[in-house]
Amino acid sequence: MAETDSTSPAPAVQVLAADGTVAPTASAEPYLEYLDRLTSEDHEQFYRDMVLARAFDAEAANLQRQGQLALWPPCHGQEGAQVGSGRAARAQDHIFPSYREHAVGLVRGVDLLGIIEVMRGTTHSGWDVSDPSNGNFRPYTLVIGAQALHAAGYAMGVSFDGATATGDPDTDQAVMVYFGDGATSQGDVNEAMIFAASYQTPQVFFLQNNHWAISVPVTTQSRTPLFQRGAGFGIPSVQVDGNDVLASYAVTAKHLDDARAGGGPQLIEALTYRIGAHTTSDDPTKYRTQELTDSWIARDPIVRFQAFLRNQGASDAFFQGVSTDAQDYAADVRRRTHAIADPEIGLMFDGVYSDEHPLMIEQKQWLEQYEAALDGSAS
């Protein structure tokens, strides 16, 4: 039985049933060839990614509770959608996240301590997008939906450069932008789909429907399943079970390849659930029931994939090894968080403009002298 959203008349693409058995829906048929290419090592990597992301996320939330971070937006529950889609992107692709895509950052090679630094308040971005080792993973964008236009513009540039649709999927570039169900109400997301359709950009709109825009349910945002909006823009659209990492992978891989082959923009709605709070400042008990959350915990992407791997013959030693690695990873994040230094004065002034600017020089110099004078009077 396929997972379906309560507002959806059609079954979402699904490969793994909730108990981890392989039971593709009919709608999954066009995507199955992408799963045939995966090895057992790939499967184990997906599992490892999800478990590490969850351990990182839990550790970060704890660090916030202990006063080390100003805020934490948890990704708990969305690891299947994020790892599946993130692993589907090719090395030459460009990723525009919102601010909850920790697992995508992980699989693109970003040191997630950068996200910790953002939430601690020592930087606004935390990783250098111009460094190729960061997998073309752009800075987080906190204004909802704004990054959708940046992705559309970037993809226009990819087209103008002739860096896509040459027929070679190993080099043709595509762009993927992440946003949530709440963002679909923003003008920028809608304008991005219009520009993408107008210029037939090589990009995937990856919509994680986690069912909640802080406290407002998706049913308030839309009277139709969100993926159906794509048709109005002339954008091929599909709904996938985002808690099925294999389905998320296959659907994203195919639509990225369709986009890079000249097929224009694509929209994927991944049905998932925000198990945790919107951020650590939120209180979900005020607007949703534990029964509803429990029903989604029963569809946990990691538990489901663990069952799949066991059916495939993965050993206890494998699971134990991943668990130990995740604990070590979280401990390392904790240790390194405590070692993060506060930024220097220069961080405030040096990157505001690319070219020299008289106010930046004047005000930085003034503040440095002022601070030095205070230090002098204190000693």
Add this chain to the structure above:
Amino acid sequence: MTVSIDKTLQTMPMAKALNAGLRQAMAADPKVLLMGEDIGKLGGVFRITEGLQAEFGENRVLDTPLAESGIIGTAVGLAMRGYRPVCEIQFDGFIYPGFNQITSQLAKLTNRSEGSLQMPVVIRVPYGGHIGAVEHHQESPEAYFAHTAGLRSVSPSTPNDAYWMIQEAIASNDPVMFFEPKSRYWPKGDVDLSGSAAPLHASRVVRQGTDATLVAHGAMVTVLLQAAELAAADGISLEVVDLRSLSPIDYEPLLESVRKTGRLIVAQEASGNVSVGSEIAATVAERAFFSLEAPVLRVSGFDVPFPPAKLEKLFLPDADRVLEAVDRALAY
């Protein structure tokens, strides 16, 4: 264009000078592209981009969908990709749908990325009154953008400055708000095609005088020059400074002038409350206090929405309003 003995000195209106400047920039750098509503086949509602799509193609001059946030937001993405987009906002009062992308994204991305992302985007904004148009078509919104860190804001007042400043704005690695005084699009002036450009952010004394200093940007510079001419007939010598750049502001020529004249009148079409003129008045009071013989006075649009066109002559400061302020300053 009139025949000129020196072929590099041509007489043309600002609209043509901007067109020529854009053509130069596009020819010099294939990464420069133009985006906006109706700028391709039509050449823009003011015809500033006329002929450029035919010359450079549809991938260099984009007739975009009708969405200002979309134009600015995709320009941000194109800049990330290495392009140098020049966006046209059709009218001053239509810029607000793009305000979030300008202030939260375009202005902040270089800072957010600690300098690793450059944002060489120019946003051309035809602005200001004197054209008798309907609501949203005569506004002067420059203070919003001059206030915003991460942006640069400039406004040419002559065809020569327009020709050179648009090329300098495009060459800037930072986002530049380029405010075009639309009432000055059509009067002709000399453009020295062989000349070298003054720095983009330099202010400039455009008329020498000794009794008081007048400062403005854009179309108001012409009003100040008219006022200075009228005052001269009465034996009053007024110095006029063309600000040219609203962010950053080049204060030194202005301060030097105030140290000489002891009096300053700031004029602007924009409403005066929390305006560029307010900032100039405060800064001059801080830096030239002991040179001032009178308070710095502001002559501005009133603090009301731009009125229906039949009232614009009462809303917009003219030479008489400027001279009234001069009289008050001289009375101290």
